[in-house]
Amino acid sequence: MATALGFPLVLEAPTPLARLEQHQKTLRKPPALRSNNGALQLRVRINGSDAFINRLGSWSDPTAIAKASALSARIWADYCSGTFDPSLRTYQASGNREDTELLSALKTLAESSHQGRTIHAYRTLKKYGKTIRTKEDTHSFVLWSQGQGLQNRTITGILCEFRRVLPQSKSLFTYQLKIPKTSIHSDVLGTEDIRNVLNYIKAEETWFYPLFFLWLSTGLRNGELRALSWDCINWKDGELLIAKSLRIDGLNTHRFIPSTTKTGVERIVPLNGAVLEVLKDHQEHQKSLRLYDPNGLVFLTPISHQNVYDSLLGKVWKRSLTRCGLKPRRLYSQRHTFISHSLAMGNSAADLAQVAGHSTETMLKVYAKPTGRLIMPSWG
Numbered sequence: 595m596a597t598a599l600g601f602p603l604v605l606e607a608p609t610p611l612a613r614l615e616q617h618q619k620t621l622r623k624p625p626a627l628r629s630n631n632g633a634l635q636l637r638v639r640i641n642g643s644d645a646f647i648n649r650l651g652s653w654s655d656p657t658a659i660a661k662a663s664a665l666s667a668r669i670w671a672d673y674c675s676g677t678f679d680p681s682l683r684t685y686q687a688s689g690n691r692e693d694t695e696l697l698s699a700l701k702t703l704a705e706s707s708h709q710g711r712t713i714h715a716y717r718t719l720k721k722y723g724k725t726i727r728t729k730e731d732t733h734s735f736v737l738w739s740q741g742q743g744l745q746n747r748t749i750t751g752i753l754c755e756f757r758r759v760l761p762q763s764k765s766l767f768t769y770q771l772k773i774p775k776t777s778i779h780s781d782v783l784g785t786e787d788i789r790n791v792l793n794y795i796k797a798e799e800t801w802f803y804p805l806f807f808l809w810l811s812t813g814l815r816n817g818e819l820r821a822l823s824w825d826c827i828n829w830k831d832g833e834l835l836i837a838k839s840l841r842i843d844g845l846n847t848h849r850f851i852p853s854t855t856k857t858g859v860e861r862i863v864p865l866n867g868a869v870l871e872v873l874k875d876h877q878e879h880q881k882s883l884r885l886y887d888p889n890g891l892v893f894l895t896p897i898s899h900q901n902v903y904d905s906l907l908g909k910v911w912k913r914s915l916t917r918c919g920l921k922p923r924r925l926y927s928q929r930h931t932f933i934s935h936s937l938a939m940g941n942s943a944a945d946l947a948q949v950a951g952h953s954t955e956t957m958l959k960v961y962a963k964p965t966g967r968l969i970m971p972s973w974g
Contacts, residue, residue: 620680624670627662629653636662638669640680649687681762683727693725699759704845708853713844715755718744726756732769746771781923781930788931790918795910798917801896802910804876806928811869813932813950815856816925817841820901822892824877832870834863836951840901850901855951863949933957 625638625647632654636647647665651658669685672678679685683695700716703709718739719726726735732753739749749771756767783791788810796803809819817839826835837860840850855861865873873892880886885899893902904925912922929950936946947954 620678621670621673625666627659627666634658634662636666636669638682645682647682647686677765679763679766681760683760683763684766686727688725688727688731690724692723693719693727696726696756696760700755701845703755703759708841710842710844711751712755712758714748715752717844718742718752719756726766729766732767736769736771747773781927782934783920783923783927783931785935787918787920791914791920794918795914799910799914802907804872805893805902805907806911806914807872808869809928810932811866812863813929813936814863815839815929815951816904817853818855819893820850820891820903821852823889824887824892825889827865827873827892829870829874832865832867834865836861836863842903850903857951859951861948861951 620640622639625636628635628637630646630648632652633648634650634653634655636650638645638647650662650665653659665685669678681695697716697719700712700719704712704716721742722735722738724731724734726732736749736753739752740746744752750769750773753767753769757764760767792803792807792810795806805819808814812834814822814836818836820840821838822834822836826837827833828835836855839853839855841853843849843851876892877886880894885894891901894900895902895906908925911925915922933946933950937943943954943958947957950957952960
């Protein structure tokens with residue numbers, strides 16, 4: 595993938611030695627002013643190739659000449675100080691037009707990774723409709739985002755995606771925002787809370803009880819739960835085969851599309867007797883409604899009988915927590931709760947990481963949280 599100026603876009607940060615070597619051979623002299631049919635241009639020779647900065651004014655305008663000379667001096671000073679932006683985007687004029695270079699880089703990454711955060715960054719920038727080429731531009735984007743109701747944590751994540759696809763301009767998208775600290779207990783439900791919520795869902799949200807029972811018992815990812823089909827259940831051995839996912843196409847159609855798991859690796863998730871019993875009852879209920887298909891989805895919406903989706907499940911989940919006197923939590927708390935309690939019960943971190951579809955390091959760093967089930971050693 596390349597930038598609008600034709601330079602390769604590197605998605606991995608180079609090593610310190612590589613950065614030093616790149617810095618030493620990038621520029622040999624300050625950019626030169628030139629006339630292009632009467633239009634003023636700045637020619638920047640990077641690694642032996644010419645790149646141009648346009649829209650600087652007329653070659654016959656002394657004021658434009660002075661501003662271009664100052665820009666040339668700024669570029670050379672940045673190079674000498676090690677802060678030079680090889681993409682040249684920070685040195686070009688801003689405007690009330692789409693940032694085609696940044697949008698293209700985000701779209702390419704979103705189409706290859708299908709990650710929600712990248713898609714959201716793309717859609718937000720598309721809605722913003724302006725270029726971001728200076729620190730002032732970044733400040734304006736942040737203020738606009740806050741005016742749209744986005745939280746500082748979300749805005750920081752969007753800027754992180756900008757830096758991810760345009761690492762050469764990372765200093766441009768660096769912006770300090772105050773982010774409130776969240777409680778380490780914010781995602782994990784206690785044992786008694788889990789029982790209370792499941793009892794409420796079983797009585798008042800009966801259609802969704804098998805789904806949430808399985809979710810809290812396995813910690814599946816949202817997309818994996820949506821895509822779960824009956825043929826993935828091994829009733830004899832009490833196992834689930836997790837090999838697929840349903841992800842929303844946030845770039846184009848906004849429809850759900852089949853996909854692999856997040857890591858692209860299949861895995862086996864064991865099921866205990868209680869989960870198997872709930873799933874068997876759910877299967878019989880689906881048969882009685884003539885909704886059962888041996889190769890069809892396990893969980894359907896109650897009215898249209900299509901695949902379930904986050905906004906629907908989120909409403910049921912938050913409503914159930916509120917009715918049980920608990921603070922509303924995001925859907926991903928199902929996964930955090932399962933992993934944290936499984937670790938507290940003494941399961942091997944390596945075994946649990948394999949079931950959850952994560953590396954052991956990531957699981958312990960991101961998902962493991964206090965559950966109140968610590969077993970203290972006794973020396974008596």
